[in-house]
Amino acid sequence: MSRDTALVSAEWAEKNIDAPGVVFVEVDEDTSAYDTGHIAGAIKLDWRTDLQDPVRRDFVNKSQFEALLSERGISNDDVVVLYGGNNNWFAAYAYWYFKLYGHRDVKLLDGGRKKWELDARPLVTDAVTRPATQYVAQEPDTSIRAFRDEVVAAIGTKNLVDVRSPDEFAGRLLAPAHLPQEQAQRAGHIPTAISVPWSKAANEDGTFKSDDELRKIYAAAGLDDSLETIAYCRIGERSSHTWFVLQELLGHANVKNYDGSWTEYGSLVGVPVALGDEPGEA
Amino acid sequence: MTAPTAPTAAGCAAPDQAAPLPASLDLEKETVITGAVRSEAGDAVAGAYVRLLDSTGEFTAEVVTSPAGQFRFFAAPGTWTLRALSRHGNGDTTVTAARGINEVTVTVAP
Numbered sequence: 001m002s003r004d005t006a007l008v009s010a011e012w013a014e015k016n017i018d019a020p021g022v023v024f025v026e027v028d029e030d031t032s033a034y035d036t037g038h039i040a041g042a043i044k045l046d047w048r049t050d051l052q053d054p055v056r057r058d059f060v061n062k063s064q065f066e067a068l069l070s071e072r073g074i075s076n077d078d079v080v081v082l083y084g085g086n087n088n089w090f091a092a093y094a095y096w097y098f099k100l101y102g103h104r105d106v107k108l109l110d111g112g113r114k115k116w117e118l119d120a121r122p123l124v125t126d127a128v129t130r131p132a133t134q135y136v137a138q139e140p141d142t143s144i145r146a147f148r149d150e151v152v153a154a155i156g157t158k159n160l161v162d163v164r165s166p167d168e169f170a171g172r173l174l175a176p177a178h179l180p181q182e183q184a185q186r187a188g189h190i191p192t193a194i195s196v197p198w199s200k201a202a203n204e205d206g207t208f209k210s211d212d213e214l215r216k217i218y219a220a221a222g223l224d225d226s227l228e229t230i231a232y233c234r235i236g237e238r239s240s241h242t243w244f245v246l247q248e249l250l251g252h253a254n255v256k257n258y259d260g261s262w263t264e265y266g267s268l269v270g271v272p273v274a275l276g277d278e279p280g281e282a
Numbered sequence: 283m284t285a286p287t288a289p290t291a292a293g294c295a296a297p298d299q300a301a302p303l304p305a306s307l308d309l310e311k312e313t314v315i316t317g318a319v320r321s322e323a324g325d326a327v328a329g330a331y332v333r334l335l336d337s338t339g340e341f342t343a344e345v346v347t348s349p350a351g352q353f354r355f356f357a358a359p360g361t362w363t364l365r366a367l368s369r370h371g372n373g374d375t376t377v378t379a380a381r382g383i384n385e386v387t388v389t390v391a392p
Contacts, residue, residue, distance in 0.1 A: 029295030165342045177343035178296045199341035
């Protein structure tokens with residue numbers, strides 16, 4: 001993958017709003033922004049109610065995903081262009097998810113909703129309905145999804161990239177600072193993880209930095225290109241953003257997103273935890 | 283709005299900035315940085331993107347202001363920069379926050 005195939009600009013998006021076979025999808029945890037205005041023709045996906053299993057802590061399975069996309073009118077041949085708020089965190093999560101279930105052509109809108117709004121590009125409130133389809137998903141591609149046991153096994157042997165803010169990494173905060181801080185899990189990070197906040201990869205308007213800038217950021221942080229990489233954050237959506245950068249923009253192989261992330265790891269009994277600004281020892 | 287039955291602890295998106303502080307919030311422990319984004323003329327700027335940057339300038343969080351221009355962060359005691367981006371221009375303000383509620387206004391200009 002590369003920037004040319006994985007990412008589209010706001011200019012491209014505005015020109016292709018009515019293009020046949022292109023479906024815009026707004027993805028957020030709180031979809032109230034969509035209801036106040038969205039890109040013309042875009043449908044919405046709710047990160048929590050559409051993409052997460054309502055009972056178990058896991059995301060929806062293959063048949064649930066097929067039912068969701070069929071009902072929303074997305075077909076296997078459509079070019080899916082994802083965008084959202086929160087600097088595209090949840091859109092990047094959905095991108096990873098579409099890849100996991102084998103969607104052929106999926107792209108992320110560079111800068112997401114923020115860039116679109118700051119550019120004063122048009123948003124509409126029209127209801128959008130698309131005819132139902134018969135979507136067929138592939139078996140989940142677990143080469144891009146990490147589970148807790150392989151994360152523990154990766155300590156000191158693979159690249160672990162903690163993409164939370166420096167204060168969350170060090171254990172001074174337990175959640176992003178727009179959320180209350182009282183949480184069940186322990187504070188800190190996975191020992192030997194390097195700290196590269198997701199935000200290092202983005203400009204303040206939400207667009208991604210250039211490939212050259214991105215390569216320098218991860219090289220300076222000590223990412224070893226010859227090793228497999230696991231990215232994590234708190235619930236797996238900010239790390240989807242970094243997974244997108246490493247695998248889809250920079251073309252690294254063997255990058256996994258650990259969607260259990262700190263809310264799982266920080267609650268495990270008996271695993272090692274490091275505090276402070278340094279990666280720590282294995 | 284999110285469904286009231288949803289487990290908010292699982293979420294990571296910025297909540298409604300106009301909502302009242304949760305009753306369960308312990309202001310003895312939390313460091314709340316809150317206020318409004320205003321234009322040079324003093325008008326509230328709705329829909330501005332407010333970024334909370336730590337003392338090294340690193341991004342920590344971002345929210346979108348309410349219709350009355352309000353924003354709110356849950357941080358820790360220390361020095362923070364608030365940077366606002368909007369269609370009416372950008373601006374930033376530095377605050378030294380303590381536990382409890384810290385009120386800040388960020389003015390944006392072209």
